[in-house]
Amino acid sequence: MKRKLFFGFIFFSLLNFCNAQNRKPYAVYLDSANTTKYKDGGKVDLYIQKAKKLAPDQDMGDFYLKTTQIYIDINHFDEALEYCTKARYGSKL
Numbered sequence: 001m002k003r004k005l006f007f008g009f010i011f012f013s014l015l016n017f018c019n020a021q022n023r024k025p026y027a028v029y030l031d032s033a034n035t036t037k038y039k040d041g042g043k044v045d046l047y048i049q050k051a052k053k054l055a056p057d058q059d060m061g062d063f064y065l066k067t068t069q070i071y072i073d074i075n076h077f078d079e080a081l082e083y084c085t086k087a088r089y090g091s092k093l
Helices: 003-019 024-036 041-056 057-075 077-089
Strands: none
Touching: 024 041, 024 057, 041 057, 057 077
């Protein structure tokens, strides 16, 4: 019984590790921006700019939507509107 539990634990640990590796690289910076949004506005902008550099073209819509929500939460509606417009019409504007 202990052997089955051990191998089950190893199996689920490997699944979790593989799933963590598939995470989008820019999401780490957006999560950091989301956690510090009420504490330091300068860091939020820095994290968002770093995330924008790492975001691939096919994920830019997702990036813009998440960034819009961060800016709405900290009441920066002009930036939120800008990113919302980019999410809707693309970065061609």
